[in-house]
Amino acid sequence: MAAEPQPQQMNEIKEEQELKYLEFVQFATLQALMRCAILYSYAKERAGPLKPGVNTVEEAVKTVVAPVYDRFHLVPGELLKYADRKVGELDRHVPSNVKKVSSQARSVVSDVRRDGVSTFAKTVYSKYEPTAEQCAVSAWRKLNQLPIFPQVANAVLPKAAYCTEKYNEVIVSSAEKGYRVSAYLPLVPTEKIAKVFSGN
Numbered sequence: 001m002a003a004e005p006q007p008q009q010m011n012e013i014k015e016e017q018e019l020k021y022l023e024f025v026q027f028a029t030l031q032a033l034m035r036c037a038i039l040y041s042y043a044k045e046r047a048g049p050l051k052p053g054v055n056t057v058e059e060a061v062k063t064v065v066a067p068v069y070d071r072f073h074l075v076p077g078e079l080l081k082y083a084d085r086k087v088g089e090l091d092r093h094v095p096s097n098v099k100k101v102s103s104q105a106r107s108v109v110s111d112v113r114r115d116g117v118s119t120f121a122k123t124v125y126s127k128y129e130p131t132a133e134q135c136a137v138s139a140w141r142k143l144n145q146l147p148i149f150p151q152v153a154n155a156v157l158p159k160a161a162y163c164t165e166k167y168n169e170v171i172v173s174s175a176e177k178g179y180r181v182s183a184y185l186p187l188v189p190t191e192k193i194a195k196v197f198s199g200n
Helices: 007-017 023-045 048-072 075-093 096-115 117-144 149-176 190-197
Strands: none
Touching: 023 048, 023 096, 096 117, 117 149, 117 190, 149 190
């Protein structure tokens, strides 16, 4: 009778199977596959009169692809594990500043997993907004030094302001009507932009 693996051995096996460096690739792939599956299911439900044809094609594809999948479904995971091990071997030769960036990237991925994309985006926005404003103002001043730019800007800016105002109105009205997509679309801060660039 074979001895059952001890808890310590189970933990070691589990650690061997986990990715250390390329976990984000696995996470992104799973997220993309889930989104595609949801989209496919949604489209299939709303196929209307084409639904029997879609089912027939789906069964034919399953018949052809199933044996190939059964044979090779572990290959992408094994390739990813192999690449992860190679990255681990290269880790010894990587300068410390690159390791620091890598650990920051892992930290970002874990923050996104924990808090969600929208919370992470808001944090990044609030952190880097002042720097982006300074860069935009500096670029604007440099562009205004070009001979024809001020005339072009005076011709284009009113139209851009009008389009921006219409965009904001559409987003606000869609939010009032209860469209969920409006929660993901930001408003353009026209007053803030005008205030930042009014010093020119």
